[in-house]
Amino acid sequence: MKTCPSVGTLFRVSLVTMSTMSNSEEPKVTTAPHIVDEELMAAGKWIKLEKTTYVDPAGNTRTWETVKRTTRQTHIDVDGVGIIALLKRTLHKDCVVMVKQFRPPMGCCSLEFPAGLIDEGETVEVAALRELKEETGFKGEVAGVTPVTCLDPGLSNCTTQIVMVNINGDDMENINPTQQLGDGEFVEVILLPLDEFQSKIDDLMKKEKIVVDAKVYIFAMGMVQAFFKPRELPVLKQ
CATH class of the missing domain: 3.90.79.10 (Nucleoside Triphosphate Pyrophosphohydrolase)
Structure with a gap:
């Protein structure tokens, strides 16, 4: 003979279900994107090519190919x-x-x-x-x-x-x-x-x-x- 679950059991199951739903609906944790490393790949007289390793807003580490001038002066932040x-x-x-x-x-x-x-x-x-x-x-x-x-x-x-x-x-x-x-x-x-x-x-x-x-x-x-x-x-x- 089957018995019905008690009110206490139903209440605990409900709490667990609500907790699971709440956790699944929480937004993913984001991070501030930032540069990790810059590796020189090639260089000429006027420009150079670097492999830029960075962390994206989702926390993933990625790479990018970046061109930079070799002529930027030390006293100023503009080329x-x-x-x-x-x-x-x-x-x-x-x-x-x-x-x-x-x-x-x-x-x-x-x-x-x-x-x-x-x-x-x-x-x-x-x-x-x-x-x-x-x-x-x-x-x-x-x-x-x-x-x-x-x-x-x-x-x-x-x-x-x-x-x-x-x-x-x-x-x-x-x-x-x-x-x-x-x-x-x-x-x-x-x-x-x-x-x-x-x-x-x-x-x-x-x-x-x-x-x-x-x-x-x-x-x-x-x-x-x-x-x-x-x-x-x-x-x-x-």
Whole structure:
């Protein structure tokens, strides 16, 4: 003859069941992701490749292939500068000073903001004005500097700061500027009107084989938004 479980037994079984369900529903313990080790795999004059061992938020140990510059200076936590230089001249539209140069990794020319690495002992501002003078011949004044930003965080730890520079195009030294390029440097200076920045870039891309730096195109989209559609969300052409 079977007997029914007592009330006490049912109560204990219920507690065990509730405890099991509660444990199964608890979130997994997470940990702060962090680097464990960095092993050099290959190195050249300008860059190196490392195998990065790290712990992910779930506590798993994983590896990543990381590219780093070998040129970062000891006095600063940024690799280089990019320069958004605005040329202002009487009876002319304000223009953004751009550079076009052949980039071997891309196999073609690219359209970029003037840019360069920071030398030992230089501030970001000094490096920006030096690079602008070398690549374009223009002399300008710093108007602002961004925080340190990353460039391609899925590939590299390379960082940059963008420096805004105003150029007085009516100054004698800026009327016929002379580049100060180093050996092996071939840089073409291109002036693009600020209020037609994106359309002029699109025209260049249609006329010749050229790639555009992502920072440049995002800036161009921002200019379109600021000039013509300040209250609308940007929509890309399909």
